[in-house]
Amino acid sequence: MDIRIETASSAQRRTKPADESKLVFGNTFSDHMFRMDYRDQQGWTEAKVVPFQNISLDPAAMVLxxxxxxxxxxxxxxxxxxKINLFRPRQNFERMNRSAQRLCMPTIDVDEHFDILETLLRADHEWIPxxxxSSLYIRPTMIxxxxxxxxxxxxxxxxYIITGPVGAxxxxGFNPVSIYVSDEFVRAVRGGVGEAKTMGNYAASLLAAEVAKKKGFTQVLWLDGVERRYIEEVGTMNIFFRIEDTLVTPPLTGSILPGITRDTVLTLAKHWGVKVEERMIDIQxxxxxxxxxxxTEVFGSGTAAVISPVGSIxxxxxxxxxxxGSVGELARRLNDEIVGIQYGEKEDVFGWVHEVKI
Structure with missing residues (x-):
């Protein structure tokens, strides 16, 4: 892909955080962004890395x-x-294409995804903590x-893709969180768009999340949308239960996001000889x-938090x-292993890490 690069001027450059220990998730963004446009019959055109800037939309833009x-x-x-590592980026690109297909949007070749992201990271590699x-969060978006x-x-x-340095x-942090089970609201139903990473899913979760927050809880645990009985996922994570000697998680039945960290947890657990089951789990x-x-253990998994122990429900x-109410042994081991692989400190026997050539 031919990608035009417009380097940010000194006046356009943003202030980097002075203290990485005080990074807040989602508040700071890097100097550059990537953008390209799609038109029916023409395909993707005008690929470019540009200074971080506003996007202009017509009031009738269909995303709105x-x-x-x-x-x-x-x-x-x-x-x-x-050196700079990405963790299982191909799975992210493939999932984005599946989300695009579900919402009747155009896909992007996975190899072109790699070219785009690496070009952007080369422009803003100094922003990687x-x-x-800490890490550089990457948000590919299509509207x-x-x-x-x-x-x-x-x-x-x-x-477009925007990036920004983040902490926990x-x-x-890695201390146990408390979660609130919502039996009043539902996030998604089978046959809907629950398995796609689409904006509406998150809008649908906001009211229940506010209810949970006002009651003093960190996140919402969703039940199925039909019987409101079977556990599905947490607001921003997939969910796992250690039941005696077995690690159990709800199956991917169409209403749950197929998390990449979820798959990582399942793969590692099986590799370690832990018995794993993907099955329906009744809230009772x-x-x-x-x-x-x-x-004996409950924890969530996701890109943002990696492993998040649950202390109470x-x-x-x-x-x-x-x-x-403390951190469980398996949750700690999984977190240490995944984070170690991400930062290049542990052996990557599954070939999950992709090194970015700066």
Missing amino acids: HYGQGIFEGMKAYRRRDG QSRG ASEAHIGVRPAKEYIY YYAE ECVAGIETGKI CYKDKTYTVRD
């Missing part, structure tokens, strides 16, 4: 009216030797830009298992503390 918008979440990690635990009122797939799109996603089985001690105004 009909919600054709998708995104991904990725990170770039600086190793101790200064130095300290372990319908055609000016048209009428329900049909758009014929014009904008694809949750204020708790969950709370009973916590009460009896049958469930609130269901129908009763709070259930998982074991003694």
Whole structure:
């Protein structure tokens, strides 16, 4: 792909955070961004890296009216030797294409995805934090830009990538979080767009998340949209339960985002000889298992937080503390292993790491 590069001037450059230990997730953005445009019959054109800037949209842009918008979440990690790693980026690009297909949007060749992202990272590699635990968050996004009122797939799109240095996603860091089970609201149903990383899914989660926050909880645990009985996922993570000697997670039935960290956890657990099951988990089985001690660990997984231990679950105004509320052994081992691979400190036996040539 022919990518034009417009380097930011000194006046356009942004102020880098002076103290990486105080990085807040999602507040700071790098000097440059990538953008290209799609038009029906022409395909993708005008690929360029430009200074970070506003995007102009017609008030009739179809993303604003009909919600054709998708995104991904990725990170770039600086190793101790200064080299830059991406973790399983091909899976992100492939998932974005699946999301695009589900919402009738154009796809982008995976190899072109790599060219685009590496070009952008070369322009902004100095923004990748130095300290372990921090990283450069990468947000590829696609929106319908055609000016048209009428329900049909758009014929014009904008694809862009913005990046920014981040610290821990949750204020708790790797300490256990508390989650609230919502049996009033649902996130998605089978046959809908729950398995796509589309903006509307997150808008649908906001009210329940606000309810949980006001009650003092960090996140929402969603139940299925039909019986409101079976556990699906947490607001920003897939969910895992260690039930006796087995690691259990809900199956991918169409209403759950197929998390890349989720797949990483399953692969590592199997590699270590841990028994793994992907099956339906009734909320009553969950709370009973916590009460009896049958469930010894609960944790979430996702790109932003990696592994997030769950210390307690609130269901129908009763709070259930998982074991003694501390971080479980398997959650800690998984987090150490995944983070170690991401930063190039542990052996990558699965070929998950992609090194960016700066």
